[in-house]
Amino acid sequence: MTTRKMRIGILGGTFDPVHNGHIYLAKKACVKLRLDKMIFIPSYLPPHKKGVKVTSARHRLNMLKLAIQDNKKFKISDMEIKRRGRSYSVETLRRLRKKYGKKTELFFITGSDSLKELDKWKNLPEILRLCRFVVVERPGFKIKNLPKGFVALKINAKNISSTNIRNRMKKNKPLGRLISGLVEAYIYSRDVYQSVREPVFYKDRFPNKVRAGSAIDW
Secondary structure, eight states, X not given: OOOOOEEXXXXXXXXXXXXXXXHHHHHHHHHHTTOSEEEEEEOSBOTTOTTOXXXXXXXXXXXXXXXXXXXXXXXXXXXXXXXXXXXXXXXXXXXXXXXXXXXXXXXXXXXXXXXXXXXXXXTHHHHHHHSXXXXXXXTTBOOOSOOTTEEEEOOOOOXXXXXXXXXXXXXXXXXXXXXXXXXXXXXXXXXXXXXXSOGGGGGGGSOSSOXXXXXXXX
């Protein structure tokens, strides 16, 4: 009898902040790719966004913990944060492959907008050997002529941007359902994005330290 391989999804990014588009994508990917778990990996410094200011890793990690806490399949790895420096996917995948071995299928998930920067990826041929490279079609970035070795995943991705969320919060504009209520409350309680909204209202929502629980367990 053949033993089924474990199937693990890998979703990296700055998550600045994590939003409902990320969570929707992760849930859909779990179903369509039949994943046993999804590992969110926040980067310390994204390699393709040089010169862009990134919110502290502590806040981004805490927001992720709050956003995924109700889904047992969702986990977080803080390996890139602990490694510091530029976060290169090939280094992360090497470590994951070493941990899980050949009996696990790794599905590295990224948006179709990243295809235009493939020439900038470090050791792309090795990345393709280490995992299944899954491309999710994002609004405005249709998948065309996907390179050999890539897998297309169409899930009707949400048109939500972390940049837009940060800008809306700074101007005290309503967020609707762009992020979870817990993440929104955390942002305002810590004044993460220097909002014009008075943060005092949210102060009692959280202790000084957000507990990891079982989230960091990859």
